[in-house]
Amino acid sequence: MSSVPEPSAALLQRAVAVRRAAVDLGQTDDGQRALALQAMADALTERAATILAANREDLERSAGEGLAPALMARLKLDDTKLAAAIDGVRKVASLSDPLGCRQLHRELDQGLVLERVSVPLGVVGVIFEARPDAVMQIASLAIRSGNGALLKGGSEARCTNEAVMDALQAGLAASPVSADALALLTTRQESLALLRLDGLVDLIIPRGSNELVRFIQDNTRIPVLGHADGVCHLYVDAAADIAKAVRVAVDSKSQYPAACNAIETLLVHRSIAQPFLAAALPAFAAAGVKLRGDAESVALGVAEAATEEDWSTEYLDLILAVKLVDDLEAATDHIRSYGSRHTEVILTEDAQTADRFLAAVDSAGVYHNCSSRFADGFRYGFGAEVGISTQTLPPRGPVGLEGLVTYRYRLRGEGHITADYANGSCVFTHIDRPL
Amino acid sequence: MSSVPEPSAALLQRAVAVRRAAVDLGQTDDGQRALALQAMADALTERAATILAANREDLERSAGEGLAPALMARLKLDDTKLAAAIDGVRKVASLSDPLGCRQLHRELDQGLVLERVSVPLGVVGVIFEARPDAVMQIASLAIRSGNGALLKGGSEARCTNEAVMDALQAGLAASPVSADALALLTTRQESLALLRLDGLVDLIIPRGSNELVRFIQDNTRIPVLGHADGVCHLYVDAAADIAKAVRVAVDSKSQYPAACNAIETLLVHRSIAQPFLAAALPAFAAAGVKLRGDAESVALGVAEAATEEDWSTEYLDLILAVKLVDDLEAATDHIRSYGSRHTEVILTEDAQTADRFLAAVDSAGVYHNCSSRFADGFRYGFGAEVGISTQTLPPRGPVGLEGLVTYRYRLRGEGHITADYANGSCVFTHIDRPL
Structure with a gap:
């Protein structure tokens, strides 16, 4: 510092x-x-x-x-x-x-009542x-x-x-x-x-x-709410609906490319790569998106070759990296290695595969069959947003007013002391009361 | 580092x-x-x-x-x-x-459903x-x-x-x-x-x-759960019940002095100081507690004089600092200056004064008429404790399993894209569904 x-x-x-x-x-x-x-x-x-x-x-x-x-x-x-x-x-x-929301209300013993209340x-x-x-x-x-x-x-x-x-x-x-x-x-x-x-x-x-x-x-010991990178991924599964996948992929990249929730890398299951790219390449071109692919996707028509650096780059621009993968595991492994735990999307018509992706990927947002660009406090219905957090600890993802509050425990007794519980003359009841 | x-x-x-x-x-x-x-x-x-x-x-x-x-x-x-x-x-x-607790369940639009679920x-x-x-x-x-x-x-x-x-x-x-x-x-x-x-x-x-x-x-960028100091205070208000106050103060200091939730400083309203100390001094002596007081409390019988350093010292021992204060404001000001936002107690029979203290003091625990030693995950009924946090952000105070979980947003759609909402052809409904 x-x-x-x-x-x-x-x-x-x-x-x-x-x-x-x-x-x-x-x-x-x-x-x-x-x-x-x-x-x-x-x-x-x-x-x-x-x-x-x-x-x-x-x-x-x-x-x-x-x-x-x-x-x-x-x-x-x-x-x-x-x-x-x-x-x-x-x-x-x-x-x-x-503020003032009671999150916990518990009788610890007769006359000894604990509350947890939201405070600034x-x-x-x-x-x-x-x-x-x-x-x-x-x-x-x-x-x-x-x-x-x-x-x-x-x-x-x-x-x-x-x-x-x-x-x-x-x-x-x-x-x-x-x-x-x-x-x-x-x-x-x-x-x-x-x-x-x-x-x-x-x-x-x-x-x-x-x-x-x-x-x-x-450079600070004070907690920081926010995110540095937003390297979001979209995975087109073998069981994707191609027309839907193209539409969602184009929106995820180009609806507002400077946003942190725009995708930077497209992962495509090898078995659907040929027909998907055949449909996607003209759509991306029409949206002004330039693609950079691995050797296999270049062989399928992607114009420019990607380098290792591309997989961890947040372009914030109309550029998208493309990589073919063997299966769901390869896709989630890639996301774990290069992602920033912001938002990742799977496109598939197979509900089980979708569930596996949503369980295996630990990003603030995990999406099935919709655009990554929905990762936003207003779209989530929070009314206002202080920012988007990619840290693991809460608050995570788009953060509304809850990012500006914490809580405090209030305990009210009638002269209760802990020695009475240590020597067994009193016993905790721990009865939850209505919030 | x-x-x-x-x-x-x-x-x-x-x-x-x-x-x-x-x-x-x-x-x-x-x-x-x-x-x-x-x-x-x-x-x-x-x-x-x-x-x-x-x-x-x-x-x-x-x-x-x-x-x-x-x-x-x-x-x-x-x-x-x-x-x-x-x-x-x-x-x-x-x-x-x-894990797997659904904290939010909201339809953003028809077929586009957001969930927030607890994850490790x-x-x-x-x-x-x-x-x-x-x-x-x-x-x-x-x-x-x-x-x-x-x-x-x-x-x-x-x-x-x-x-x-x-x-x-x-x-x-x-x-x-x-x-x-x-x-x-x-x-x-x-x-x-x-x-x-x-x-x-x-x-x-x-x-x-x-x-x-x-x-x-x-020395780390990784979030740290815990607390360094536990400088807890007990304030004996003018309207305290003296017998109750003595009992709670002795328990708060001596029931287990090495714990972070034991008090280190006793603040006493000037108007009750004489009778309170007359009753408290023998009780502390009987419990083996040595007192260090400001000039006024020394004049009322506290054996040893405190120095400025005492107000911010966590003794973790049978030593307690004592200070007389003019009123509730002086007590809360002292706590704000020297406390570590762990747990603070007021002893008073005046409910309004107690409420003012509980609202004005921003520590993880604010207590009325009970021992500071109740600040503990087991006593709160959490079953187990990962630690006690004195940071402002949640999790705060005694932390049970919730300190080891975060959440993830899952969004499931049917090909929804954000361009449709930007151009007005779709509108968010934001209807909460049952958790």
């Missing part, structure tokens, strides 16, 4: 202020937090002109600095995008309260690249779930981010939640030092490139 | 073998895993004489090396302790299956100190939950651990589960290199001293 600076006194002071505000925020009720989000949305609406002007300033400066067109597009905030983001804040307000994490640290709508989305998810947030956006969007944060804090100031619950970090030094705020920050959420995520994972 | 060596080829090979066995183990059913645990228990019973002989060898060698008496006691395995450990294995066999983590790495019964306990928890395990015990117990592992693997060999699912690491080099097996090991569980846990947390 030699490249990560110690936090400055000013940063520590700001982080402590957010933490203090988060303690109060964690004790607000559902209505108060929903009100805070409505106030945030109102303030964004009122200050829309200021925000858009700040965004024009960012765009002009970034154009002058030669920012890549794709990043310019992500940086740009217009009336429509801002209105959609504000609408998103109101949508998060309407999500059901993730505390403070989340969010580091994101160009997109200024991320500030609004993450801030609303954090406040909805009772968490303080330290946010650090890309320097390209600094004017926009500051204008947005001013509005969000003005909204909070007019609500039951303290404006101190949100803070914007502005320098690169601060965003690095954020990684050292263990004890003050409970979770880091990086939203950006694989490199950003990997750097953060390697 | 400079102090952590790269894994040797031999270690990698063993870890890969465990991982492969874990893939099959993860697909076994409840009955097969319960059978495996019974076979493990049977083999331990059959080989009891060999195990006890190995333990005598360890004891003799360790006595010669001058091992401390407390550690000798933990190392020692006799008939009774071994029988209890074997009984523990059978008890874990009888726990309800943590994969492979756990366990590093523990002298106690040889830990091998049996952790191995049975791992197999019950469908996980492979790499175990590394203390060198003092190496003969015992090897004899126990031989028995466990012999048991597995006579069961539906492969003996390769368990492996014992024997050298210090291997236990350090274990920390570098990310990708092969999904969770590290350290069972041992605070120093061991802290070293592991600082």
Whole structure:
């Protein structure tokens, strides 16, 4: 962690202020937090002109600095995008309260009652690249779930981010939640030092490139929610319906190739490879997808040869690696060796083979006869998403508000002591009560 | 991580073998895993004489090396302790299956159905100190939950651990589960290199001293389940029942002072300090507890003066720090500054004050009118415990089998593609179905 600076006194002071505000925020009720989000949305609406002007300033400066067109597009905030983001804040307000849910309710003995209740994490640290709508989305998810947030956006969007944060804090100031619950970090030094705020920050959420995520994972003791690579696979089984398989494979690759849930490698059962590729090659070509295959698939018409490196590459582009395999085991072995445990798909009309694939592959998502692109919090019906996690431990896969909550055990007694249970004068009853 | 060596080829090979066995183990059913645990228990019973002989060898060698008496006691395995450990294995066999639980069941659209199902983590790495019964306990928890395990015990117990592992693997060999699912690491080099097996090991569980846990947390990218410090607090409110408070405070400190859930600091509301301490001082003295107080509590009879360092010290001994506070806020502020978010107790007859404490303090356990020593998986009714976590993210507090499972999303469709939802020709229904 030699490249990560110690936090400055000013940063520590700001982080402590957010933490203090988060303690109060964690004790607000559902209505108060929903009100805070409505106030945030109102303030964004009122200050829309200021925000858009700040965004024009960012765009002009970034154009002058030669920012890549794709990043310019992500940086740009217009009336429509801002209105959609504000609408998103109101949508998060309407999500059901993730706090105060009783997950366990058990009498340990007469008069000694245990509960497990969902509570906020505390403070989340969010580091994101160009997109200024991320500030609004993450801030609303954090406040909805009772968490303080330290946010650090890309320097390209600094004017926009500051204008947005001013509005969000003005909204909070007019609500039951303290404006101190949100803070914007502005320098690169601060965003690095954020990684050292263990004890003050409970979770880091990086939203950006694989490199950003990997750097953060390697340089902090704070848990990180997210994923570096998304090397997803689609396996076309011997018993696949070819027309269906082609349609799903093309959608999985090309519906939005820059997404982490797009497939990078197509595994094809040798016995169906010839007719499948005959149908798939023109379909991929029509969708603008370039294929790179192993020797056998090249022999069946794939234009370019793949190298070992291709099997572990996340192209994030209209490129797809193709490999023929002997059977289901060979497919799952390949996935285990090269996959990133994100999302893997089998295409087959044989239900038993599908079940074996779904049991054998340990990725966050295992799919049968549908596109890998369904791996998404909105599509799963979570309403909003903090990110997609490829770690093994929960929360895993697309993560909604549940990624921002934890739980606490509450035990209420009447003077109960453990010596009485050690000497046998009392005995645990362990009777579950209704949640 | 400079102090952590790269894994040797031999270690990698063993870890890969465990991982492969874990893939099959993860697909076994409840009955097969319960059978495996019974076979493990049977083999331990059959080989009891060999195990006890190995333990005598360890004891003799360790006595010669001058091992401390407390550690000798933990190392020692006799008939009774071994029988209890074997009984523990059978008890874990009888726990309800943590795998295959459907946590979510949702129709995303007609014919497109999402499930979230509990699955094993994969492979756990366990590093523990002298106690040889830990091998049996952790191995049975791992197999019950469908996980492979790499175990590394203390060198003092190496003969015992090897004899126990031989028995466990012999048991597995006579069961539906492969003996390769368990492996014992024997050298210090291997236990350090274990920390570098990310990708092969999904969770590290350290069972041992605070120093061991802290070293592991600082030297691995693999998630660590556990806690370093347990600095637990008991707050005696102005409205406490003095007799009850004395009884609970003495139990919280002295029932087993070496445990992480014993209290280290007693916070006393100034207005009740005089009568409370008048009753508590003789009770603590009778229990052999030495007190260290702030100036005001020394003035009220506490024998020794505390220093700043005392507030953050986990004594693990019959020593207790005492501090007077102005009110509930001062108590919760102190806990926030010095606590380790393990377990904190309030003693009060005022239900409102108790509720405020339980809402304001964010520790894994927040208790009202009962001993901190109840913070334990067995007492909570979990049947068995993998450890106690003081991290913010779940699993938190005493962790049963749920610490060894995660979940996976299964999505089954009929050729569904996302382009249809993007262009509006299909619409998500998001209808929850019965679990």
